[in-house]
Amino acid sequence: MDSLIHRLQALLRADQCLVGLDIEPRYLGDTMEKLSGALPLAVVRPESVAQVSAILRSCNDAGVGVVPQGGATGLAGGATPAGDCIVLSLERMRGVEEIDPAARTLTAWAGTPLQAVQEAAWDAGFFYPVDIGGRGSCQIGGNVATNAGGNRVIRYGMTRDQVLGLEVVLADGTVLTSLNKMMKNNAGYDLKQHFIGSEGTLGVITRVVLRLQPQPRSTCTALCAVSGYEDVLRLLQALQGSLGNALSAFEVMWPDFYELITTRVPGRPAPLAQGHGAYVLIEASGSDAARDQALFQAALEGVLEQGIVEDAVIAQSQAEARRLWAIRDGSGEFRSVFWPHVGFDVSLPAGDIGRFVAACTDAVRRRWPEAKTVFFGHVGDSNIHIGVKAGEGDQPTDDIDAIVYGLVRDWAGSVSAEHGIGLLKRHYLRYSRSEEEIALMKRIKRTLDPRNILNPAKIFEMQ
Ligand SMILES: Cc1cc2nc3c(=O)[nH]c(=O)nc-3n(C[C@H](O)[C@H](O)[C@H](O)COP(=O)(O)OP(=O)(O)OC[C@H]3O[C@@H](n4cnc5c(N)ncnc54)[C@H](O)[C@@H]3O)c2cc1C
Known part of the structure; x- marks a missing residue:
């Protein structure tokens, strides 16, 4: 180990290779405290692709694990150091390298914060549409x-x-530069797909080429109350028919979530009465403010007339739209109003979600009669987030996991909709993937990383 550290120190400046007490706590894991990992052998902070390549070559030769780390906002423990390993932080490889207006692409270094990508795209007259709560970090x-x-x-x-394109450094230090800017490129395998969603287990991403979208010129937002999940589905179908591609968000909140946020979180009064079966936050965006507003209004009048929606409020200003979104984003306040709890990010076929929520609530209450639950999520994408609080104080996490993931398996869902498997969900991967699928994942891993140095023990254990 000492010889590896000496080799890394020879490759990098002292401030790029931190050891011992110089390692700040922020490198020890994902933002969730319970995922804080062991002290790594070193934290390296490369500033170029050549340095990433040399670091990986050295670690590969020494057979020492490397944990790639971005903003450490992941919620599955993927960036948490485990065992004797080196943390490779991308934080010094940041900045937008190029915006190509003709190709409508943006090329950025991997360490660029999402918000900086969004802002650079906007300043250049475009729109980068992915947006998540951790955007600043x-x-x-x-x-x-x-x-x-x-x-x-x-x-x-x-x-x-x-x-559209990626630059990736493989475990042995090979640099794979594939900064494609074209929508169509069927020249052989689309290799970048292997690295997207691979949670740092197949390569270290150093540069990214992203597609940009036209800027939306108008955004309409409304909150609807419906009697139950069947009407959530009817509403989704009706709006997809009337608004088509303009529908840009369809966020569902079950009454437990809506009541918790509008009752307990200061400054989030309920815009619609409590007591409805479900609440849906709808957003549509387009390119012509007057026409879009009229279309949106007509679409909502239609679903009210058909009895699909019981009550609705349309935001009349950006400030009102922000207030409606603040209810959905109230999940960010769980620490003060719903803590501790065990959280889940799962997918189910959209048609089953209503019955799944009822079955999940029943199963949890059978085990812990006083338990509290919250259900909310991106139902238009089949994704729900679940929070379970069995009682006050320490949570029986393993038992709660077993109940919820067991149901997800029985209902043919996915144990990870968007946060990944990381360390937290490793034992449940087989609930959503067959043995053959996992075996093929491991073959791909062995091919790209034969010494198993890249984020070892994340997603699955290699044997
Ligand atoms: C408040 C909040 C809201 C969130 N909302 C959402 C949401 O709506 N949707 C959603 O999908 N996620 C959400 N997340 C989770 C998280 O923000 C995302 O998973 C995000 O993509 C993680 O990025 P990061 O840079 O923080 O990665 P990290 O947490 O640092 O790492 C995550 C994984 O990626 C690997 N990795 C990181 N950088 C690289 C690289 N350059 N090359 C190779 N591997 C790498 C790590 O090894 C690890 O396995 C949320 C998180 C928070 C805190």
Whole structure:
């Protein structure tokens, strides 16, 4: 180990290779405290692709694990150091390298914060549509490595759908530069797809080419109350018919979530009465403010007349729209009003979500009669987030996990909709992937990283 550290110190300046007490706590894991990992052998902060390549070559030769780290906002423990390893932080490889207006692409270094990518795109007259709560801290490389989703997936897709090209450094130090800017490129395998969503286990992403979208010129927002999940589905179908591709968010909140946020979080009064079966936050965006507003208004009048929606409020200003979004984003306040709890990010076929929520609530209450639950999420993308609080104080996390993930398996869902598997969900990967699928994942891992140095023990254990 000492010889590896000496080799890294010879490659890098002292401030690029931190050891011992110089390692700040922020490098020890994801933002969730319970994921804080062991002290790594060193934290390296490369400033060029050549340095990333030399670091990986050295670690590969020494057979020492490397944990790629972006903004450490992941919620699955993927960036948490485990065992004797080196943390490779991308924080010094940041900045937008180029915006190509003709190709409508943006090329950025992997360590660029998502918000900086969004702002650079906007300043150049374009729009980068992926948006998540951790935008100020998470990095575009981390977004690619986790295939981040967020609120607008229903219209624009996940991060995978935005990526045209990548530069990746493989475990042995090989630099794979594939900064493609073209929508169509079927020249052999699309290798970048292997790295998107691979959680740092197949390569270190150093540069990213992203597709940009036209800027939306108008945004309409409304909150609707419906009697239950069947009407959530009817509403989604009706709005997809009337608004088509303009529908840019369809966020559902079950009454437990809505009541918690509008009752307990200061400054989030309920715009619609409590007591409805479900609440849906709807957003549509377009290119002609007057026409879009009229279309949106007509679409909502239609669903009210058909009895699909019981009550609705349309935001009349950006400030009102922000207040409606603040209710959905109230999940960011869980620490003060719903803590501690065990959180889940799962997917289910959209048609089953209503019955799944009822089954999940029943199963939890059978075990802990006083338990509290919250359900909310991006139902237009089949994704729900669940919070379970069995009681006050320390949570029986393993038991709660077993109940919820067991149900997800039984209902043919996915144990990870958008946060990845990391360390937290490793034992449940087989609930959503067959043995053959996992075996093939491991073959790909062995091919690209034969010495298993890249984020070892994340997603699955290699044997
Ligand atoms: C308040 C909040 C809201 C969130 N909302 C959402 C949401 O709506 N949707 C969603 O999908 N996620 C959400 N997240 C989770 C998180 O922000 C995303 O997973 C994000 O993409 C992680 O980026 P990061 O830079 O922080 O990566 P990290 O947490 O540093 O790393 C995540 C994984 O990617 C790997 N990795 C990081 N950078 C690289 C790289 N350059 N090359 C190779 N591997 C790398 C790491 O090894 C790790 O396995 C949220 C998080 C917070 C805190």
